Amino acid sequence: xxxxxxxxxxxxxxxxxxxxxxxxxxxxxxxxxxxxxxxxxxxxxxxxxxxxxxxxxxxxxxxxxxxxxxxxxxxxxx
Numbered sequence: 124x125x126x127x128x129x130x131x132x133x134x135x136x137x138x139x140x141x142x143x144x145x146x147x148x149x150x151x152x153x154x155x156x157x158x159x160x161x162x163x164x165x166x167x168x169x170x171x172x173x174x175x176x177x178x179x180x181x182x183x184x185x186x187x188x189x190x191x192x193x194x195x196x197x198x199x200x201x
Contacts, residue, residue: 125149125169138162139169166192 125141126148128134134154139162141149146156161170161178166186170179 128167129154133167137164137167139164139167140171141169142172 125134125139125145128139129145129148129152132152134149134152136153138155138157139149140157140159143158149156158171160175161168161182163169163182163186168179168182168186170176
């Protein structure tokens with residue numbers, strides 16, 4: 124979940140969503156937290172809670188269908 128992403132230093136510069144209780148951790152790690160059903164940032168899909176699973180699953184399927192993302196084109200740095 125989001126805490127794993129925070130611990131792995133993968134949220135800096137990204138916009139993600141999660142349970143509201145994790146908001147501060149995401150922001151302290153340099154990410155932007157939003158209260159939305161599902162968020163996709165550079166191929167990273169996140170959702171808030173189990174009620175959002177239908178939207179999350181639909182977005183995951185869409186992202187897989189799109190294939191590999193070109194991180195450089197998205198403005199990210201390695």
